[in-house]
Amino acid sequence: MLCVLALVSAIAPLATDMYLPGLPLMTESLNTSAPSVQLTLTTFMAGLGIGQLVVGPLSDGLGRRRLLIGATVVTTLAAMACALAPTVETLIAARLFQGLSGGAAIVLARACIADRARGDSAARLFSIMMIIGGVAPVVAPLLGGALLGPVGWRGIFWVLTAAGVAMFAGVLILVPETLPEENRHGGGLTALVRNLHYVVGNRVYLGYAFTFMFGFVALFSYISASPFVVQNVLGLSPGQFSMVFAVNAAGMVSAAIVNTRLVGTFHARQLLGFGVTLLLAAGAVLLLAATTIDSPPWWAILIPLFVSVSSIGFVMGNATALAQGEVTKASGTGSALLGAGQFGLAAVVSPLVGIAGPDSAVPMAVAIPSAGAVAMLSLLVLTRRTRTS
Structure with a gap:
């Protein structure tokens, strides 16, 4: 379960760093400008923040598991849309959804551990997650650079699609609901403000x-x-x-x-x-x-x-x-x-x-x-x- 949650948390650095070596090729392939391609990174980062702000409070009322499954599905579909994007506008929109779902996945993975552990036990688990997730920012640019030649920038997004499938399967099989019904809060704006x-x-x-x-x-x-x-x-x-x-x-x-x-x-x-x-x-x-x-x-x-x-x-x-x-x-x-x-x-x-x-x-x-x-x-x-x- 911890390894699956660490993989879920690693999707942000993977989706950020793996495709960066391909930005110049994307500009040429999509017949667009460098600033337009750079917007794919901006919208992704914006989605990461918004996704966490929206889904985190929502999960206190609805639970973690269903939302986490949904987030991994959207992450997978968004990566697939990036791989197939015919225009830069489509790619920008797909990256926004990839960021939103990636942010949701990160906040839910962190909340799952907080539901199960307290104090020193939680500190140990979060540190282990950091060890596993800390490899991603190092491996991602190297992996992206190695893949760019053989499979191109679209192939990198197909690799991210495969990672999304692995996350979905891991969550479905290994991650139970961690927030019991009795600990949930009612939905709505009042509960959010509270x-x-x-x-x-x-x-x-x-x-x-x-x-x-x-x-x-x-x-x-x-x-x-x-x-x-x-x-x-x-x-x-x-x-x-x-x-x-x-x-x-x-x-x-x-x-x-x-x-x-x-x-x-x-x-x-x-x-x-x-x-x-x-x-x-x-x-x-x-x-x-x-x-x-x-x-x-x-x-x-x-x-x-x-x-x-x-x-x-x-x-x-x-x-x-x-x-x-x-x-x-x-x-x-x-x-x-x-x-x-x-x-x-x-x-x-x-x-x-x-x-x-x-x-x-x-x-x-x-x-x-x-x-x-x-x-x-x-x-x-x-x-x-x-x-x-």
């Missing part, structure tokens, strides 16, 4: 949620800016950048593995505090190197960057579990706000880290410790009365 008020009114939930969101902001700052920093600033080749990206991803996954071993020996909040402290400290060293050294050597940037990225392995799973544990009566709504904030802030930070141009590491070096500082403040101020036992 659930939102319950979640947003929980100060401790907000503290952990902001810690989660700004941990992801730090990670996305790195993802958005690192291709330019590593290649343009440090002078490494595209192949060397791929190695750097893989090593940093391995560091984050390894940290998540260590986290799963330590949960139980240490409380999830202690491990979260350690992760945020590590993120802030490494980010500060990165900022110092980027702003005080002219033409910094590779190690002055890449070592603190590796530590910063690795620290996320202690942040995401623990923050998710602790946040969801605060709103057990509306796990779907709580999960929806986590996801919407996560992708919404990521969309905002993406252009900001390139504000100084492709030849500067300073914006990324500012963004990472700044995100770490907000995460630390959220953890210390908003959750300070939380019991740690």
